[in-house]
Amino acid sequence: MATPNTPLWEVFIRSRNGLAHKHVGSLHAFDATMAVQAARDLYTRRGEGLSIWVVPSSAITASDPSDKGMMFEPAESKIYRHPTFYDVPDEVGHM
Amino acid sequence: MAVASISVSETPLVLYTLRLADDALILGHRLSEWCGHAPILEEDMALANMGLDLLGQARELYSYAAKVEAKGNDEDKLAYLRDVRQYRNLLLLEQPNGDFAQTMARQFFYSAFADLYWRAMMKSGDATLAAVAAKSEKESAYHLRHSSEWMVRLGDGTAESHARAQAAIDHLWAFTGEMFCTDAGERGLVDAGISVDPASLRSQWLRTVADVVGEATLDLPSSGWMQQGGRDGRHSEHLGHLLSELQSMQRTFPGAVW
Numbered sequence: 113m114a115t116p117n118t119p120l121w122e123v124f125i126r127s128r129n130g131l132a133h134k135h136v137g138s139l140h141a142f143d144a145t146m147a148v149q150a151a152r153d154l155y156t157r158r159g160e161g162l163s164i165w166v167v168p169s170s171a172i173t174a175s176d177p178s179d180k181g182m183m184f185e186p187a188e189s190k191i192y193r194h195p196t197f198y199d200v201p202d203e204v205g206h207m
Numbered sequence: 208m209a210v211a212s213i214s215v216s217e218t219p220l221v222l223y224t225l226r227l228a229d230d231a232l233i234l235g236h237r238l239s240e241w242c243g244h245a246p247i248l249e250e251d252m253a254l255a256n257m258g259l260d261l262l263g264q265a266r267e268l269y270s271y272a273a274k275v276e277a278k279g280n281d282e283d284k285l286a287y288l289r290d291v292r293q294y295r296n297l298l299l300l301e302q303p304n305g306d307f308a309q310t311m312a313r314q315f316f317y318s319a320f321a322d323l324y325w326r327a328m329m330k331s332g333d334a335t336l337a338a339v340a341a342k343s344e345k346e347s348a349y350h351l352r353h354s355s356e357w358m359v360r361l362g363d364g365t366a367e368s369h370a371r372a373q374a375a376i377d378h379l380w381a382f383t384g385e386m387f388c389t390d391a392g393e394r395g396l397v398d399a400g401i402s403v404d405p406a407s408l409r410s411q412w413l414r415t416v417a418d419v420v421g422e423a424t425l426d427l428p429s430s431g432w433m434q435q436g437g438r439d440g441r442h443s444e445h446l447g448h449l450l451s452e453l454q455s456m457q458r459t460f461p462g463a464v465w
Contacts (some may be wrong), residue, residue, distance in 0.1 A: 115239065141361065143271050149353055150249035153256050 121147040122172060123155055124165040133165050141166075210461045212290040213280055219392035221276045221403055222295065224336070225285065226438055228268030229296035232286055233446070234317060235261030237304055237451055246307055253353060257314070260346040264339065271335050284452070287457035288434040291447045300381035301446040305375065308361050308368065312375035319415045320386045321347040323408045332400035355419045362423025363379035373425050384433025386412075 117186035118140040126143040136155050141147035150193070155161065175183055215221065238258030244250035267433065269282035304310045312438035316371060325347055361372040387405045389397065396402040420427055456463060 140247060141249060145356055146360070149356065150253065152349075153253040154249060157252075157256065 118142055119130075120169040122169050123151040124153055124167070125146075125151075125161040126165075129145040130138045130163065133163065136160075138169060144168075181194055210229075210288060210458045213284050213288045215280065215285070215289065216276055216338075217227060217279055218275070219395055220333075221272050221400065223393055223396055224268050224272040224275065226295040227274040227287070228265050228272060229294050230300055230317075231265035231268065233294070233296040233449065234300040234314075235259070235265060235301070236449060237300065237302075237313075240304055241314075243309065250307075256356075257346075257353070258352050259341075260350070264343050264346070267339050270282065271339070278348065283457070287454045291442055291450060293440060294437075294442065294450070295440060296437050297385050298434055298443055299379060299381070299385065300438070301449060301459075302379060302382065303445055305378075306371055308371035309378065310328060311354050311357040311361065312372065312379050314350060315358050315419070316379060316383050316416065317386070318347050318350040318354055319413050319419075320383075320405075320408065323349045323411055323415075324403060325406060326405040327408065330401065336401065358419050358425070359423045362420070362425040362446040367386065369424065372423065376420065376425060377428055380428040380430065381432060381434045385435045385437060390438070405430060 119139055119142075120138055121144075122138050123136050125136045128204045129202060139147065139150050139154055141150045148193045149166055151166055156164070215223070215225070218437065235258045236253045238261065241254040242258075245254055246296070266282055269285045273280045273282060273285060297317070299313060302309075322344065325340040325344035329337055329344060331337040331340060361368040363369070373432065387409045389404060389406070393402060394404070397404045405461060417427060
């Protein structure tokens, strides 16, 4: 039920300490405070999170879908950028 | 109604626990009535979440009341097989949802009280009640924050939302006094360190309420006259209708389970 008075917000949840906030979805709310509360009620009901970020969807600058070829295809042929040609020592842990 | 009501041996501790349980169940049920009807989807979820918090509190309290009573009743019988006059909830909490402002004002008045009350009850000499209080305090703290934010936005919003919020406050104000009343039985529990004297929380409650209502550019009524009766089973007409819906399944199909 979007109206001009209820802007859209993008929601990011951090599930554990040490992990990054991950985008989980979006919601409508009148302002940032209510957006955090709505995010809590919509996206952390099953214990998913320890921290919430909300960002006005209008603040996001997105890549242009029509630039897909130029933007992303050049990376596909450069498999040497994947760290698969050497062994990672166990001591390094999670990478 | 196909099934007769149970009788409950209301010792002071059983009666006291039932009052707290009935508060949580009745307000939780009222909030559940919003499910699918709230002004926005996000708030639909918020109201249902608060209702589920309260239902959880009610279950623990009913189970404890049944255990203390030790007459073979259980949480379901206490919820589904007591008649209106046996219900002990605050009149405030059985008031109809009205518009969204009325629902929020009711939540705000109660949560501002419940937050203080459960925090104080964490020091109860009764280990079960202290544990329920510790869990409920976090829930009611959030209910207070959520309803406070709404009061400010409704009051300091549009002319329409301001008028509705003020009407809700004016309508519900006379039901707030009952939160701070006790009877002789409950005063015995206070003296024994099992419960907390709600009257001792009134000035702090009033400060919280006045702060938020002021920020919301709303006014508190000056009237000091307060309606009572719920704690003794004398209810408004609304509770009977609520219970007829809440209890219809168990009254019609006794012992039905999922």
